[in-house]
Amino acid sequence: MYTIRRWWERNGLRLGLVTLVLSSALVIRHTQGALVFEIYRLLTRPFIGEPIQLTSTENARVKELEQRLAEMESQNRQLQQLLGYVAKQPNKGITAPVIGRSADQWWQQVVLGRGSSDGIKPGYIVSGIGGLVGRVTEVTPNTSRVLLISDPNSRVGVTVSRSRNMGYIRGQSANRVIMVFVDKVPDVRQGDVITTSALSRLFPAGLPVGRVESINFNKSPAPEAVIELSAPISYLEWVMVAPNPMNPDVDAQENLSEPAPQGEEGDRSQSQPSENTTDTQGQVTESNLPAESIYQFQNRDAEPTYEEAPAQSAPPPSTEALSPEPAAPASSAAPPVEPPAPSAPQSAESLVEPAAAPEPIEVAPPAEAAPPSAAPAEAPAPIENLPPAASGSSSDTRSDDP
Amino acid sequence: MMNDISRMHPRTILSLNCAVTAGSVLLCLLVSPMRLPGMELLTVNPNWLLIWVVAWSVKRTVWQGAIAGIALGLIQDGMSYHNPTHAVSLAIVGILTAKLQKQRYIREDFISISLIVFGMSVLAATITAIQFSLQPQEIAAHLARGPIGEIWLNHQRISLSSAILSSLWAPVVYYPLNRWWEMIGSIEQPQS
Known part of the structure; x- marks a missing residue:
């Protein structure tokens, strides 16, 4: 008994500290770092500018409009064929500042300065000036974390706007993604506009993604193309967050149907x-x-x-x-x-x-x-x-x- | 300042020390999502938590290093993504750094700390890459980091740029922390 008490007197404090440290680390982990991100947002708030900067990059804006137009034309042709097509409701988007990037080297994420108190939920679609940017994976009261489409874990079903050839993209580096085609001989050319496909469950169809930069037809098992993303992923400042119109309760479904909760962007087209x-x-x-x-x-x-x-x-x-x-x-x-x-x-x-x-x-x-x-x-x-x-x-x- | 502190009650000193240590961790956490000029190379940022673990473990025991690594790894899991966990790589970094201290030819100055951080960054990136490659097949298909070749291509980019940046930024974390801990140590020494 005496030895135990002596041991406790000598090591009790240390043991208590270690337990405290480890348990608080676990708490932070389970809350997805909510506390840290909230403090981070508080500290960075004075440095967030006005969303007026949206207009400053006109080049990207023009590019986006071009791509949207190409997509609309192509879509319009199809819509004329379809009787009883229900027009998509215009989404009310939330403008959110990008206040941070991934806290780790292996994941391509951004941190937004708006969270669940502004109505953002996991699964919402994030788009920048040029087009699609990513998907909200974690939300705290005032911040939210977005997995970018340039992350190697991101898989988005996409289609070639001109020929409707399907495939999916896999993130590669900051501004390039790899598109893997479903067809063996896809009808695709350099400069073609790539948009999200109707096969994608995580993203609404028709959002501009980027342009074909180069194509490798010899790749096995399926041809691949390098896509240049139209949104300036590496210097995003403001983004639009909108609910996923095709799947409003995407988060609930995700948790049910997918084994890993947020990291995977596994789109159905490839599986x-x-x-x-x-x-x-x-x-x-x-x-x-x-x-x-x-x-x-x-x-x-x-x-x-x-x-x-x-x-x-x-x-x-x-x-x-x-x-x-x-x-x-x-x-x-x-x-x-x-x-x-x-x-x-x-x-x-x-x-x-x-x-x-x-x-x-x-x-x-x-x-x-x-x-x-x-x-x-x-x-x-x-x-x-x-x-x-x-x-x-x-x-x-x-x-x-x- | 040292006199002010040495006149305090030991309990106060201890809690002050804890507060400063926790505060430095919090600073490292807060600076992690930040991308200021000079903090980014090929879209990779310095591994601040790894720098902190090295600074902590370099004059401490293996156990202290391991626990610090696990704690910070868990926190980083929460801040990015928990699969694969960061706790493994940071714990190994903490253990190895604590082991290094025994070797006489490592002197405690900025250059050697930078060198240790450089090596440990490469090591941590390698461990993470191995973790990614070892993931079970069905998870790998969903959570696909792409083919294994791609993981190691990413590893080259990440390990090199992270190592360069971390070793350059290491003194910023190490110097003030080391000064503080030395001061606390010199105050506590005569009493115990």
Whole structure:
């Protein structure tokens, strides 16, 4: 007893200090450094300027508008084909100053000077002057942490705005990302505008990401391109934070469906080949339908490729036809390309009776939707050849991969 | 100033020492997300917490170094991302630095501290890269740092720039802290 007491007198203080240090370190860790970031924000507040600087970099602004225009034109062509398209509501964004960067060398993050008290939640989309910047991963009352798309852990489903070729980007360094294509032979050129694709669950479709800088077709297993990000990631000062319009409760879903809570930006486009039967895959494929296989639906009545088209698009509608009640919430969470309720029955019906497809769709799409095609309106033959070649190859690679 | 402090009660001195130490850690934490001119090389910033751990451990025991490394590593986990943890690399840095003190040919001046910090930064980056490479396959697919080759490409960039910057900034942390701890030590010495 005496020895224990002596030991305690000698080492008790030290033990107490060690416990205090370690427990406070654990607390800071579990609160994601909230205390530190709050103090940091308090200290840096006097140095934050006015958001007027947004206008000072006109070059980037012009670039963004160019890219948005290219995306809009391309999107517009598709929208004309789609009856019952619901326009996206304009998001009310929150302007937030960038007050810090990642506290560590391996992660590309920024710290924003606005937090949950301003309505920011994890999963919100952050865009800068030039385009997409990243996604909010952690929120404290007055700060929030953003994982940039240039982080090597970030994976965002993207599409080539001109040809609608799909792929995903993987961060590389400050201002460059690598785009990995889904197709073996993508239709992409230097200077093409890259935007987020409808396949992405974490980001709304159509946000400008960047431009193709160089392409490597020889890369295996899939061709890769180097994308120059249009947002000035390395010197961001002010950004816009907006809720994710396609998935308002993205954080709740993330925590349920993903193994690692915030770090991964694993977009569905790259993991698509492996898992085709799950419910989420059903909605992703469905959201993909209007973009890619619209041709197949329209050309089906007159076409010899009749068997091929249903075979490709069979899985999603069949799962929905079996279980209509989960299909409704699923499609409401999916990108708002189609109105949620009618989408499932529509696609199921059009599968059964392809001749019922409305005429305006039939006339319009092939003429404009197949960009490189020559004079498609008069000659039906090239139209028929094109869609299986373009979209057939993509779905072939997908089904081959697993 | 030293006289003022030496006249205080030992408890007060102890709590003052704790406050200064904790305050220096807090300063290092606050400066971590900051990117002032001269604090960035190839988008990499100096590893402030590693500098602090080296400054702490260089005249202390292995255990003290390890505990400091673990504590700061946990805090850094909270501030960036916890997988893989920073506690491992910082604890190893603390242990090795504490071991180094026994070797006579390391003298305690700025140059040698900078050299130690340089080596330890490279070591810490290597440990983190190994942690990334060792992640299980299914997590790696989700949390993909890309192919393993890419991790090590990143490692080259991060370790070199972080080592250069950290070793250059090391005296800023080490000098005042070392002065303070020497002063506290010289006050406590006669009593115990």
